Amino acid sequence: MTRRRPPARRRTSRRSRRQQQIEAQAIAYGLVTVAAIALFVAVVKWIDDHPWVFLVALVLGAAVVGGWLYQRQQRARWEQVRARGLRYAMSQLDALHHREFEHAIRDLMKRDGCADAVQVGGAGDNGADVKATDPFGRRWVIQCKHRRNGLAGSPVGTPDLHVLNGTARQLHGADVVVLVTNGRFTSGCPPLATSQKLHLVDRNLLGEWAASGRPLWDLLRAVPPPRRPTALS
Numbered sequence: 001m002t003r004r005r006p007p008a009r010r011r012t013s014r015r016s017r018r019q020q021q022i023e024a025q026a027i028a029y030g031l032v033t034v035a036a037i038a039l040f041v042a043v044v045k046w047i048d049d050h051p052w053v054f055l056v057a058l059v060l061g062a063a064v065v066g067g068w069l070y071q072r073q074q075r076a077r078w079e080q081v082r083a084r085g086l087r088y089a090m091s092q093l094d095a096l097h098h099r100e101f102e103h104a105i106r107d108l109m110k111r112d113g114c115a116d117a118v119q120v121g122g123a124g125d126n127g128a129d130v131k132a133t134d135p136f137g138r139r140w141v142i143q144c145k146h147r148r149n150g151l152a153g154s155p156v157g158t159p160d161l162h163v164l165n166g167t168a169r170q171l172h173g174a175d176v177v178v179l180v181t182n183g184r185f186t187s188g189c190p191p192l193a194t195s196q197k198l199h200l201v202d203r204n205l206l207g208e209w210a211a212s213g214r215p216l217w218d219l220l221r222a223v224p225p226p227r228r229p230t231a232l233s
Helices: 008-049 051-084 090-094 098-111 158-167 189-195 203-212
Strands: 130-133 139-145 176-181 199-201
Touching: 008 051, 090 203, 098 130, 098 139, 098 203, 139 158, 158 176, 158 189, 176 203, 189 199, 199 203
Parallel strands: 139 176, 176 199
Antiparallel strands: 130 139
16 A cells, blocks of 8 residues: 655645745845945945034043043042041941951951952852952951850850861962951960961950051061062061
């Protein structure tokens, strides 16, 4: 038993419709291209007949760009002024969420002249909450431990120091490694920090740093020497 073959006329009709669609699309694209070229030529001719319009547009564009650049520069200046005058009271720091506390530490580093200070704390931060490069070229890696109840909160212990000591230099390339808290440290932290050349910023030192406006490297002992000479050195 042989299969019935579809009529040749139906196959021809389908090919014909496809061909018509392709031709219609080609015509549409051609018309759009011609219209675009005609519009471009008309605009060029109109500008050629009215050159003053182009000059006015150029002046207005320059004025807009200049105004935007001026405003950006002013915002940058005000940000510098704000950063230089940044101060925190301990009551303000205590009231922060732990992520806001990290942002505050970042802003204090910016105030001290670390233009690239950034908050990086979060999942997978490998012990670093804030990173910054000071004006002397030293790379700072800071871990922040916020205690809602300040001194009454649980103390920061040596396990946190071990984690920071194991990642700050190896993973983050730190020259200065700091653990800062608005609370207190256990008795085992200072000797461990000294032996591993880590720096502890407890509530008292944090309060002095945040309120005085002095850079952190002026308040810490045995900070590594500058990597490069600067106007501050």
